[in-house]
Amino acid sequence: MSDVKKIVLAYSGGLDTSVIVPWLKQNYPGSEVICFAADVGQGEELGGLNEKAIATGAVKCVVKDLREEFARDYLFKLVQSSAIYERRYLLGTSIARPLIAAHQVAVAAEEGADAVSHGCTGKGNDQVRFELTFTALNPQLKIIAPWRHSDWHIRSREDALDYAAEFNVPVSATLKSIYSRDRNLWHLSHEGGILEDPAAEPEESMFQLTVSPEKAPDKPEYVEIDFVNGEPVSVNGEALSPATLIARLNEIGGRNGCGRIDLVENRLVGMKSRGVYETPGGTLLFEAHRELESICLDRDTLHYKEQVALRYAEMIYNGQWFHPLRVALQAFVDQTQLHVNGSVRLKLYKGSVIVAGRKSPHSLYREDFATFGQEDVYNQSDATGFIRLYGLPMKVTALLDIAGNKGLHYAQPDYSKFKRD
Numbered sequence: 001m002s003d004v005k006k007i008v009l010a011y012s013g014g015l016d017t018s019v020i021v022p023w024l025k026q027n028y029p030g031s032e033v034i035c036f037a038a039d040v041g042q043g044e045e046l047g048g049l050n051e052k053a054i055a056t057g058a059v060k061c062v063v064k065d066l067r068e069e070f071a072r073d074y075l076f077k078l079v080q081s082s083a084i085y086e087r088r089y090l091l092g093t094s095i096a097r098p099l100i101a102a103h104q105v106a107v108a109a110e111e112g113a114d115a116v117s118h119g120c121t122g123k124g125n126d127q128v129r130f131e132l133t134f135t136a137l138n139p140q141l142k143i144i145a146p147w148r149h150s151d152w153h154i155r156s157r158e159d160a161l162d163y164a165a166e167f168n169v170p171v172s173a174t175l176k177s178i179y180s181r182d183r184n185l186w187h188l189s190h191e192g193g194i195l196e197d198p199a200a201e202p203e204e205s206m207f208q209l210t211v212s213p214e215k216a217p218d219k220p221e222y223v224e225i226d227f228v229n230g231e232p233v234s235v236n237g238e239a240l241s242p243a244t245l246i247a248r249l250n251e252i253g254g255r256n257g258c259g260r261i262d263l264v265e266n267r268l269v270g271m272k273s274r275g276v277y278e279t280p281g282g283t284l285l286f287e288a289h290r291e292l293e294s295i296c297l298d299r300d301t302l303h304y305k306e307q308v309a310l311r312y313a314e315m316i317y318n319g320q321w322f323h324p325l326r327v328a329l330q331a332f333v334d335q336t337q338l339h340v341n342g343s344v345r346l347k348l349y350k351g352s353v354i355v356a357g358r359k360s361p362h363s364l365y366r367e368d369f370a371t372f373g374q375e376d377v378y379n380q381s382d383a384t385g386f387i388r389l390y391g392l393p394m395k396v397t398a399l400l401d402i403a404g405n406k407g408l409h410y411a412q413p414d415y416s417k418f419k420r421d
Helices: 020-027 049-056 068-081 091-113 126-137 158-164 240-254 280-296 300-318 324-336 380-390 392-402
Strands: 007-011 030-041 062-067 116-117 142-144 178-184 186-190 221-227 233-234 259-264 272-278 342-349 352-359
Touching: 007 020, 007 091, 020 030, 020 049, 020 142, 030 049, 030 091, 049 062, 062 091, 062 324, 068 091, 068 233, 068 240, 068 280, 091 116, 091 126, 091 186, 091 272, 091 300, 126 142, 221 240, 221 280, 233 352, 240 280, 280 300, 280 342, 280 352, 300 324, 380 392
Parallel strands: 007 030, 007 116, 030 062, 116 142
Antiparallel strands: 178 186, 186 272, 221 233, 221 342, 259 272, 342 352
């Protein structure tokens, strides 16, 4: 281990990452530890981290405000892609990890470090997301994952507190919520506690970003979101920076009880886990963007994009943001967004998000085509030939059946043998 001279640790200032600093010093003697903290909108107090890191044994702490970059280069691309993991998860934790890890690699280069470290456990997804990013951006860096190390014996919060006391690590709290949480500009996740029973209803006191639908205002609230090339640019006519726009929508959606998701998901490492997510602003953006695409994209592009979105979501969830395929898929997504311009009006009421209208200068919707009235632009009799040609394969199969050609895969099976007694 003596070949490691300088380590950059992903650092939050909490107990878990604080005890890693002396552990690294103990297990990699002679090495320097530099802490790196990223502000991605987690709402935690980042002041004083440098002093705390030094008191813990680090040589310094580098803090970067990444909120605008996170919103502009990651979250907005997520919205444009329409990527949702397993039909419901808006990828709040997943999308933040490559950004944090990428800047951690940059700090390692700036500081001349030869190793990077993180505090992810060996049974979660985040270890994969961090390490794939490290590998993609600088495969020469040594990766140190203490939770997977044979000399790591901290398995509980009590163990961590004992270790902190032994090495004089300053800790500000000894009590921990029963929930494991991750918060950033996009969402707040909740895991553990009673949520480990998928049949248990979440406690109302658990939620922090959204009010319960029952306590939401009795009067609907309307919000209008404007898009340019698929990117949101303003809320209710007010132009906002990317991070400020998301924060504003979090406030609006949160006070109306929007954006709660209770999901049992399939982790990359193979197990199922239950998480409850609060994503109020993201929920509004996804709803609005989808509705704008409904009038701006042609049928074939829209349908194919739905297929791409599934793969795109999997790649983000699996930590493959910097994979060549994800980059290639992004080029496709970017092309589809060139004419996704316009505005969408949403009606928010007690947890529901209802579309109240959508408009675009590039709308493909034509009232004169869709109307059941005048037929100046659409002759209904033209559909006769189209239906005959479209149904020709089915017609040929049916004729063969009539002629006695049974046993084709289109024939109905005999279900009688499956009947219950």
